[in-house]
Amino acid sequence: MDTQRKKRIKKIVQHILMIIFTLIMLYPLAWMVMSSFKQSSDVFVDAHSLIPKVWAFENFSEGWQGFGGITFTTFFKNSFVITVISTIGSVISSTFIAYGFARIKFTGKKMWFVLMMLTLMLPYEMVMIPQYVMFSGFGWIDTYLPLILPTFFGVPFFIFLIMQFIRTIPTELDQAAKIDGCNTFSIFFRIIVPLVVPAMMTAAIFSFYWRWDDFMGPLIYLVTPEKYPVSLALKLFSDPSAVTNWGAMFAMTTVSILPVFLIFFIFQRYIVDGISTSGLKS
């Protein structure tokens, strides 16, 4: 009886500690969201209090006006174009490549695979400068090509993720299909693709995140503000020397992470499982 009670008290204490810890961790996010509802003059008065004195919903419409006559409608549209095209490209190409690595025997496979694992660990910053010189030679500066095109040639992390998934599919399925007269391509399209959809979804979600948040790429390659994605526009919009309308700035920072937020809450099962099982990347 007594130990039972002790256990319950221990459990309650555990939960209380955990809740306090979680709230502290989430406080910065809550602060950002709530600041977006505060009047500019109030944002930094008693900055720690979360509840706005007056709910200033106009922050959002004011912020949305953007700068230099370009509204956030344009920036969002740009972000979506870049993100969607490159996500489609990277998921489709990575699935192809993953199948090749996971299921087909060919000479030199091991070498290519090792190269892929090495690129997985190679930071983008290493190729950033030569790529820039290269792409500017092609006349691709201020276009979306440098941001989109490379994703159509497979993304090592996704290849690896989808490969791991394909390996869990019994090879007997392939063999049976082969006996029924399928070649590697029809095995891929009829058997593998329908079964790896969950892994493709995980890859798509990650791709969405990374492309949406990508900052350095647009920073380097884009010149015309009309072509800016949200990330780059937000940086300009929030420059400490220029900002006066703090409420609007917080409103736009909040809006900018909204798509990431939404996708996370809709698909969080895929994401959590994807990270836990593949054990990769943040």
Next chain:
Amino acid sequence: MAQNQTGKETVVPVKPPFKKPFKRPKRLRTGYEELSGYAFISPFIIGLVAFTLYPIVYSLYLSFTNYGMGGEYEWIGLANYERMFTTDDTWRQSLKVTFLYAGTAVPLRLVFALMVAVALNKIVEAVGLYRTMLYLPSVVGGSIGISIMWRQLFGNDGAFNSVLASIGLPTHSWLGDPGTAIWTLVALYGWQFGSSMLIFLAGLRNIPKTFYEASAVDGAKPWQQFFKITIPLLTPVILFNTIMQTIQGFMAFTPSFIVTNGGPMNSTLLYVLYMYRRAFEFFDMGYASAMAWVMLIIIAIFTAVIFKSSDKWVHYND
């Protein structure tokens, strides 16, 4: 993980792959497989050559020139490297800052992630909810909005100072003081411990419960269990996380660019930020390429040391 064998179908004896004769007598049928294999991975090969291998070689070449955008390529040998090591104080500063940053932020994140994962692993109810909530900062962490928020949070009249003032502690110009600015970036990095936590959590789930039960019978205390069971069995995951996070920590850019822009007095000038400035503000492409190579070598050494030392501390259970 690093095995490329497709498991069951290893009928072909393992030999160095590229030395295998292209046409083997009885293997006419597999010619089709060979072709289709290459067909499937061809996007990868093209991409690898065009967007990775060629740029890397090109970058090495650039590092021996004083190429600036649009100019001529003038071969200057090791002059870039010499300048870096002997006269460039800013470079030395950026390296120092980066070591300080990676050396504190990476352990902080990992220790934090491990502690939270262990705590979560003990809890039965609502674990999914905690997990989701604590992962949230990492989900949104990569976005520029979060860096901007952090800048305001630690600003002079931001929430952090406001909290300090409300509980009677002295406030401080966190971003304006060269001594503290870097710690706000470290805190930002540590705050996003979510994905490391998820990986640790998955690792913890794989430790058989019987180990703990057996040791409890022997009278082991919780901290003994932690150091004698949990940590050793988790070492492969720790190794993995350490390597990935170290690379990430060394290559961090956005936080220092947005939150502090390298200042005050270059106290937060991370290596990549300095490289970015050299390349895209001063168009000093040759020099910046040399910087990239030095960074790559440093990362490679670190990774190699971690891997090498892993024989001593990583336990593979199978």
